[in-house]
Amino acid sequence: MRKPARILLAAAAAAPLSLAACGGGDEGPVTLRMTTWSASEDHLAMLSEIADAYIADHPDVEAIEFDPLPFEGYTSTLTTQIAGDNAPDLAWILENSAPDFVSSGALVPLDETLSGTDGYEYDDLIPAATELWREGDELYAYPFSTSPFGVFVNNDLLAAAGQPTAAELIASGEWTWERVVEAGAAVHAQSGVDGLVIRDFDYSGWDNLSTLWTGWGASAWSEDGTECGFDDPEMTAALTFMHDAVFAQEAMPGPGTTADFFAGEAAMTVTQISRAGLLAEAEFGWDLVPLPAGPAGEYSVIGQAGLGVLTVAPHPEEAADFLAYLTNPENSAKLAQYFPPPRESQLTAEVLGQANPLLTPEQLQTVVIDRIDAGVVKPGHTGQAQLDQAVRAALDPLWTPDADVAGVLAELCTAIEPLLAQ
Amino acid sequence: MTRTEVKTAVPGRVQTRPGRPGWWTARRRDHLAGFLFVAPQLAGTVLFVILPLGLMFWYSFHDWNVLAGGFTWTGGENYGRLAQDPALPGVLGTTAMFSIGLVALNLSLALVLAILLDQKLRGTIVFRTIFFSPVAVTLVAWTIVWRFLLQDDGGVNGLLSTIGVEGPNWLRGETTAMVAVVVVQVLKNVGLNMVLFLAALQGVPKELYEASTIDGAGAWTRFRRITMPMISPTILLTSIITVVGSLQVFAQIDVLTSGGPGTSTTVLVYYLYQNAFQFHDFGYGATLSVLLFAIVLVLTVIQWQMRRKWVVHED
Numbered sequence: 001m002r003k004p005a006r007i008l009l010a011a012a013a014a015a016p017l018s019l020a021a022c023g024g025g026d027e028g029p030v031t032l033r034m035t036t037w038s039a040s041e042d043h044l045a046m047l048s049e050i051a052d053a054y055i056a057d058h059p060d061v062e063a064i065e066f067d068p069l070p071f072e073g074y075t076s077t078l079t080t081q082i083a084g085d086n087a088p089d090l091a092w093i094l095e096n097s098a099p100d101f102v103s104s105g106a107l108v109p110l111d112e113t114l115s116g117t118d119g120y121e122y123d124d125l126i127p128a129a130t131e132l133w134r135e136g137d138e139l140y141a142y143p144f145s146t147s148p149f150g151v152f153v154n155n156d157l158l159a160a161a162g163q164p165t166a167a168e169l170i171a172s173g174e175w176t177w178e179r180v181v182e183a184g185a186a187v188h189a190q191s192g193v194d195g196l197v198i199r200d201f202d203y204s205g206w207d208n209l210s211t212l213w214t215g216w217g218a219s220a221w222s223e224d225g226t227e228c229g230f231d232d233p234e235m236t237a238a239l240t241f242m243h244d245a246v247f248a249q250e251a252m253p254g255p256g257t258t259a260d261f262f263a264g265e266a267a268m269t270v271t272q273i274s275r276a277g278l279l280a281e282a283e284f285g286w287d288l289v290p291l292p293a294g295p296a297g298e299y300s301v302i303g304q305a306g307l308g309v310l311t312v313a314p315h316p317e318e319a320a321d322f323l324a325y326l327t328n329p330e331n332s333a334k335l336a337q338y339f340p341p342p343r344e345s346q347l348t349a350e351v352l353g354q355a356n357p358l359l360t361p362e363q364l365q366t367v368v369i370d371r372i373d374a375g376v377v378k379p380g381h382t383g384q385a386q387l388d389q390a391v392r393a394a395l396d397p398l399w400t401p402d403a404d405v406a407g408v409l410a411e412l413c414t415a416i417e418p419l420l421a422q
Numbered sequence: 423m424t425r426t427e428v429k430t431a432v433p434g435r436v437q438t439r440p441g442r443p444g445w446w447t448a449r450r451r452d453h454l455a456g457f458l459f460v461a462p463q464l465a466g467t468v469l470f471v472i473l474p475l476g477l478m479f480w481y482s483f484h485d486w487n488v489l490a491g492g493f494t495w496t497g498g499e500n501y502g503r504l505a506q507d508p509a510l511p512g513v514l515g516t517t518a519m520f521s522i523g524l525v526a527l528n529l530s531l532a533l534v535l536a537i538l539l540d541q542k543l544r545g546t547i548v549f550r551t552i553f554f555s556p557v558a559v560t561l562v563a564w565t566i567v568w569r570f571l572l573q574d575d576g577g578v579n580g581l582l583s584t585i586g587v588e589g590p591n592w593l594r595g596e597t598t599a600m601v602a603v604v605v606v607q608v609l610k611n612v613g614l615n616m617v618l619f620l621a622a623l624q625g626v627p628k629e630l631y632e633a634s635t636i637d638g639a640g641a642w643t644r645f646r647r648i649t650m651p652m653i654s655p656t657i658l659l660t661s662i663i664t665v666v667g668s669l670q671v672f673a674q675i676d677v678l679t680s681g682g683p684g685t686s687t688t689v690l691v692y693y694l695y696q697n698a699f700q701f702h703d704f705g706y707g708a709t710l711s712v713l714l715f716a717i718v719l720v721l722t723v724i725q726w727q728m729r730r731k732w733v734v735h736e737d
Contacts, residue, residue, distance in 0.1 A: 079489065079699065080699060083486075100489055104491075105489075105490055105491065256591045256594050257573065385702065386701050389681075
C-alpha cells in the first residue's frame, strides 16, 4: 500500500474518535427525562399522553422521555446515573429508599411549586400518605402510588381442603392470622400446594414481613428510628409464629421454594392490589380481602412509590413544573387507573373501580379506601440500603427448622444498632 | 537515449522529496501512520482502562456520597476505614476460600479432563464439545438456570432423590452455598482451561514418552517427570487466568446467593459493589477496588516470579 493511502486509511480509522469527542449545545427548549421501573406499555402510553398535552402548552419543553429501568436494582441504576453525571430530571422512588432520598438533599422541595399551581388542590393530599416523603414541613416527593396490602385468596383450593372461604371467615369473625395459617396448612396437607405466600419476601425482602408482624404490634425499629425493635416481645412472638407456620405447620413455603399464587400454586398470597391484573385470566375462584387480624387487632400496611425532582437534574425548574402538571387533580385521576392516588377526593370506589375492573366496589372499599388512612408504611430508615443488607444477613439463620428465634433476633439487633445510631 | 535515475530508499536514512519540507520525511510518515493505526486501540485502552484506573485511585481519597451530592477530599481516611472495617476480615476470608476452592477444583478438573480427552478413543470430540460449550454460554443465563436447579425443590435434589439421597437446601446453607457457587463457576469455565491443557498435552513430543518407556518409567513417573514439566508454562498461564478470574467473580454471587446466607458468600467484589452501588458510598467502594487491584497485582507478581522455580525453560 502506498504511504499516502496508508495514512488516509489510518486517519479514517481514527476519525470516529475525534467525532465522538464533539458534543452539542444546550440551548432552546429542553428535553426532560423521567426514570420509572415500569416498562408496561399501558403505563408508558398514559404517561406519554399526559406529557404530550403538557408539551403542547409549554414551548420551553421540547420533549419528555420516559426511561424504564429494571425494577431489580432500580435504585442502584439510578444512583449510578447520578454518579455518572447523567441524572434524570424526575425519578420514581421506592418507598424503602425514601428516607435516604428525602433526608440527603437529593430531591427538590415541592411545596412551593405544588401549592402555587392553579387548581392543584394541595390540601387534598392525605397527610398519612405524604408523611414518608416529608422532611420537616417540606414535601420532597409526590406519593403517586399508595397501595395497601391485602390477601388474595384461591377459594377453590380452600374448598378442596374443606376450609371455609375468606369471606366466610370474615363474616364469622375468624379472619385471623392463626386461622389463615390453619387453613393454609390444611391446603398443603390436602393437595401439596402451598398455603400462604408473602409475595416478594422470598427469604430476602424482609420488609415485606411487616405485613405480618404489624398484626402483633411489632415494628422493625422505634418511631424515631434509634432503637431496634426486632428483639421486642411482640416481634419475637410474630416471627416465632411465622417460623412455626413455615417449618412446623408447613402452611408457608420454606426457603428455596417458589410458589406463585397467580399461577394457582398457593391458596393465599399477601400482596398489593395492583397485582389483581394478573388474575384477568384466572381459572379459579378468587377473592381479595384485607390482611387478617393479629393478636394486636386489625391493621393495615401500605406500600408506596414516590415521584421526585432530583437536585442535580439538568432542568429542575421545568421538571418540578411538569411534576405539578402530572399530579394535578385531572391527571391524578388518570394515574389512578393504575396507581391508587394520595388524594382524598379520588379515593372512591368509583374512581378506583375504573382502574381495577376485576375488583368489586366492596373489595376496593374494604381493602384500599378504608385502610389507607390508618395504614402503616413498610419500614424505612436513613441508610436503608445498609440496614436492608444487615437485617437480611442477620435474619438468614432464622430460616432453619431448629432456629433459636429469640437468639437470632437479639443478634440481629446487635448487628444493626450501630447503623440505627448513625 | 535518456536514462531515468531511480532513487531507492535506504533503510535508516532520511529521504526527502523535492518540493516538500525537509522534516516531512518517510520515517515521520511511517510514524504518523503507525500512530494513527494504533490510535483506536490506544484511545480505548486510555479511556476504558487507564483513565478509570486513575479515577479509581482519585475517588478513593474522597468521600463521595452520590445522593447527598458530596465529593470532598478526605486524604487517607478511606484507607484508615479500610484497616478498621470489621466486616473486611470476613470478606477477605470468604474471598480466599472461594479462590482457593475454585482454582484447585478448576485446574485439577481441567487437567484430568484434558488427559482423558487426549486419549485416542472414539467420541472424544463429542465430549470436548460438551465440556467446552458452557464457556460459550452467557454467564448470567448459565447462573440463573443453576439457581433453579439448586433450589430446595430443584432439579439437583430431584435427581438425588431418585437414588434415595435427600439433598440439602444448597443455596441456604453457609457451606453448601459456597460449594454450589464454586462448582457452578468451575463447570462454566473448566472447558477453557481444559482446551489449553489439551493443546499443551498434544505439544509434548512423543519421543520423550517412548524413551522413558524404554527406560522403564511407569505411567505415574512419565506424568510427573515428563508431562507436568512440559506443560508447566500452560499451568502457569491457566493458574494466573483462573486466580485473577476467581477474584473478579460477581454475577454468580449476585444471582445465586446475593452474598448470603448471612455473609457466607460475600466476596470482595460483591462487598465492593454493595458499598458503592447499594450503599451509595463510591469513595469507600473505590478504596476497596484499590485493595482488589493490589491483591490481584501481588498474586500475579508472585506467580510470575515463581515461574523460575517450576516452569520449564524459565530458569
